[in-house]
Amino acid sequence: MEERDSDGTTRFNRLKQTAQGPSWSHFKRLFTHLQWLDALGDTAVWVDGVAAPVGAAGSGDPGPAKAPSSHRP
Structure with missing residues (x-):
């Protein structure tokens, strides 16, 4: 992956x-x-x-996103 293309970018950039x-x-x-x-x-x-990333409950799923505490509906 460290090889560079003719434009100078790495092969990793091609993955994206x-x-x-x-x-x-x-x-x-x-x-x-x-x-x-x-x-x-x-x-x-x-x-x-x-190892997979572990969420708050240890299940690997971070769960639903929480609203910021400063958010008032």
Whole structure:
């Protein structure tokens, strides 16, 4: 992931690429990007053994967001 593209960005930045407006050329570019992502392999293997974040109740789910105390309905 430390390799750089011709524009100087890292390959990690390519992971964050989002879809563009609907056009045939954008579709082909997105399809090429998805093929590149598939070639990275099974991402579940990367996080195997990594603990999930724990919420307040210890369930891994942070639960519903609370309104700030200064908020008055």
